[in-house]
Amino acid sequence: MFMEVKILKFGGTSLRNEATRKYVYKHIFHDVESFKLIVVVSAMGRYPDAYATDTLLSMGSDKLSSSERASLVSMGEQLSALRVCSELLEMGVKAYALPFQECGIVTDNNYDYAKVIKLDNKEIKSKLDEYDVIVVGGFIGINASKEVTTLGRGGSDYSAVLFAKMMGLSSVSIYTDVDGVYDLDPKIHEFAVKYDVLTYDEMLNMKSRVLHERCVTFAKENHITIFLKGTFSSSSGTMIEG
Numbered sequence: 001m002f003m004e005v006k007i008l009k010f011g012g013t014s015l016r017n018e019a020t021r022k023y024v025y026k027h028i029f030h031d032v033e034s035f036k037l038i039v040v041v042s043a044m045g046r047y048p049d050a051y052a053t054d055t056l057l058s059m060g061s062d063k064l065s066s067s068e069r070a071s072l073v074s075m076g077e078q079l080s081a082l083r084v085c086s087e088l089l090e091m092g093v094k095a096y097a098l099p100f101q102e103c104g105i106v107t108d109n110n111y112d113y114a115k116v117i118k119l120d121n122k123e124i125k126s127k128l129d130e131y132d133v134i135v136v137g138g139f140i141g142i143n144a145s146k147e148v149t150t151l152g153r154g155g156s157d158y159s160a161v162l163f164a165k166m167m168g169l170s171s172v173s174i175y176t177d178v179d180g181v182y183d184l185d186p187k188i189h190e191f192a193v194k195y196d197v198l199t200y201d202e203m204l205n206m207k208s209r210v211l212h213e214r215c216v217t218f219a220k221e222n223h224i225t226i227f228l229k230g231t232f233s234s235s236s237g238t239m240i241e242g
């Protein structure tokens with residue numbers, strides 16, 4: 001039976017521990033009924049959590065080359081994908097953790113803030129024929145020599161829209177620890193007001209860290225609607241489009 005593909009991205013704050021990942025799996029279980037899923041994951045948690053990006057960075061010397069630093073830091077996303085995949089398999093879901101070499105996001109050699117030069121869906125498409133859920137680390141790409149590169153801090157949001165483009169999809173769902181985009185950071189401002197809908201330009205002008213700038217710019221250029229939703233909430237979130 002043909003099933004449409006859907007992309008869900010979960011940030012590090014949603015993947016921090018078993019309790020938070022229970023909410024992640026609720027969303028996956030809901031959508032896997034009707035779609036084949038590409039689940040884009042960030043590294044689990046924040047510093048000093050064991051495998052968070054800044055924890056990994058703190059283990060590396062300044063003397064590492066940028067390629068070595070990309071290898072080190074990408075391990076957070078790789079571990080996260082393998083852990084989420086393992087937990088899904090234990091729950092009976094036909095899941096596969098896509099290795100970074102198969103991600104199809106081909107970049108230049110700027111290891112810290114790589115520029116995407118090609119999107120190749122061959123590997124992911126063939127795995128989607130076989131599995132119901134493909135779990136893939138966000139924030140990472142590969143260069144022409146199949147070395148790992150990174151897309152810039154916070155770049156997993158960008159990965160989500162890159163996979164949408166790669167698969168010819170017109171929307172992505174990005175889940176985070178707040179239930180939408182607000183006029184001010186809702187964690188700091190008690191009376192912040194949530195937007196139901198925003199244009200790409202309104203989102204870019206806010207300069208908020210809730211979505212990576214590269215993600216919104218790419219979505220705008222490629223007409224990809226972003227649904228920003230709360231992992232721990234059932235509200236409809238914020239829709240970002242034209």
Ligand SMILES: Nc1ncnc2c1ncn2[C@@H]1O[C@H](COP(=O)(O)OP(=O)(O)O)[C@@H](O)[C@H]1O
Pocket residue numbers: 010011012013014042154175176177178180181182183184185186187188206208209210211
């Ligand atoms: N205008 C805003 N609306 C919503 N969240 C915002 C805003 N400005 C800043 N934030 C912050 O963005 C955070 C989500 O981004 P981030 O920490 O990168 O999450 P994730 O781990 O899901 O990638 C929220 O916890 C919130 O504190």
Ligand SMILES: N[C@@H](CC(=O)OP(=O)(O)O)C(=O)O
Pocket residue numbers: 010011012013042043053054076138139152153154155156157
């Ligand atoms: N883990 C990377 C990439 C990322 O996008 O993470 P998050 O989705 O948790 O903000 C970082 O911290 O930069």
